[in-house]
Amino acid sequence: MEDSTEVAVNKFDVLFNLAKKSFEEIMVEVTGEAIDAQPEFSIAPEDRLSLSIIIGLSGNTNGRILLNTSVEYGQNIAVAMNFGDPLDNEDDLHVYLAEFANMFCGRAATHINNEFGKREIWISPPAIFSAKDLDIITPNVSSVRAYYECPLGKFIVDMGFSENSYDDF
Amino acid sequence: MTTFSLNDIFVQVFNDLFSYIDINHKFMCEVPSSSLNSTEEVNTLVGISGDMEGNVMFGYTDKTARTIASKLLGTDKIDDIDIYVKSALADFYSEFCKQFTYKLKVETAFNVSSGEKKYILLSSNPTYISGEDMFGAISKVPSKKLFFKVDGEKFGIAYSLEQK
Numbered sequence: 001m002e003d004s005t006e007v008a009v010n011k012f013d014v015l016f017n018l019a020k021k022s023f024e025e026i027m028v029e030v031t032g033e034a035i036d037a038q039p040e041f042s043i044a045p046e047d048r049l050s051l052s053i054i055i056g057l058s059g060n061t062n063g064r065i066l067l068n069t070s071v072e073y074g075q076n077i078a079v080a081m082n083f084g085d086p087l088d089n090e091d092d093l094h095v096y097l098a099e100f101a102n103m104f105c106g107r108a109a110t111h112i113n114n115e116f117g118k119r120e121i122w123i124s125p126p127a128i129f130s131a132k133d134l135d136i137i138t139p140n141v142s143s144v145r146a147y148y149e150c151p152l153g154k155f156i157v158d159m160g161f162s163e164n165s166y167d168d169f
Numbered sequence: 170m171t172t173f174s175l176n177d178i179f180v181q182v183f184n185d186l187f188s189y190i191d192i193n194h195k196f197m198c199e200v201p202s203s204s205l206n207s208t209e210e211v212n213t214l215v216g217i218s219g220d221m222e223g224n225v226m227f228g229y230t231d232k233t234a235r236t237i238a239s240k241l242l243g244t245d246k247i248d249d250i251d252i253y254v255k256s257a258l259a260d261f262y263s264e265f266c267k268q269f270t271y272k273l274k275v276e277t278a279f280n281v282s283s284g285e286k287k288y289i290l291l292s293s294n295p296t297y298i299s300g301e302d303m304f305g306a307i308s309k310v311p312s313k314k315l316f317f318k319v320d321g322e323k324f325g326i327a328y329s330l331e332q333k
Contacts, residue, residue: 050300054214054216054296054298055216056214056215056216056217056218056224056292056293056294056296057216057293058216058218058219058291058292058293059218059291062293062294063293063294064216064293064294064296094306094309095309098306098308098309099309122218122219122222122291123216123218124216124217124218124222124223124224124293125216125222125223125224125307125308125309125329127214127216127224127226127305127306127307127308128305128306129208129298129300129303129304129305130303130304130305131299131300131301131302131303131304132300132301132302133300133301134298134299134300134303135297135298135299135300136296136297136298137252137255137296137297138259138294138295138296138297139252139255139256139259139260139294139295139297140256140259140294141294160294162294
């Protein structure tokens with residue numbers, strides 16, 4: 001008989017695999033090329049402005065999805081979504097990336113809720129941050145990461161789960 | 170159609186929590202909305218989902234982070250913003266959002282003209298964000314920003330919440 005910790009770990013594996021599948025599907029739709037997770041790498045912070053998209057997860061499982069990349073790679077995504085045309089103005093970058101994150105996390109929520117046959121998670125709208133030395137920490141979550149490198153750049157999908165609920169009263 | 174203001178609920182919860190940890194505080198003003206928020210030195214983001222969805226971002230100075238953390242951890246001085254400090258701050262803002270969603274549920278139950286409705290409102294794990302020359306967008310539509318003074322320092326709450 002599985003203990004509760006083992007069940008939780010298995011559940012997190014299922015959730016993470018569905019999130020990875022969603023990211024890969026959306027990247028195919030945006031770039032037209034299939035991508036696979038790769039060995040760990042880093043996105044050099046010293047020569048790039050970091051960019052992170054944060055999407056909160058709540059419901060039966062609490063946590064967050066973090067998509068880490070750089071502003072340069074984020075612009076590549078935005079241009080690909082704009083059918084290869086340059087963006088009209090700089091602020092559009094956030095609009096395109098928010099839409100990309102909505103597509104990715106919306107797909108992940110659909111896959112997850114279908115897999116569990118009920119409303120397992122709720123997602124909050126994406127928030128996008130860019131900075132030098134960007135430091136993003138979600139305390140009390142254990143996270144797992146998948147690394148992707150493709151013609152558009154380098155992307156790290158980081159999914160964190162917490163065992164305690166932040167919604168209980 | 171609701172007959173209460175989200176701003177009032179934010180201010181009420183802000184006053185309750187900062188009074189509880191005994192730190193000087195005051196609501197200053199609401200500033201014009203923007204879709205691209207200039208952030209503060211230290212920020213904490215909490216996602217809201219359910220019947221209302223969006224993000225709430227708390228922006229404050231490094232000094233305020235240390236002041237709040239020292240009260241929460243029961244120490245006189247915070248030397249480093251380490252994981253324990255970040256965790257304490259995350260719990261504080263999590264409590265803020267729990268109280269906010271609770272009050273919102275109560276207000277909604279009594280003030281929706283179309284009849285009582287049981288709201289589902291969930292908040293996600295708070296995320297601590299800092300960096301140099303940081304920019305952030307918490308929604309595609311302009312968000313609201315409330316300014317407070319905490320122990321003489323600037324403190325902001327930017328939020329974007331939409332009813333589904």
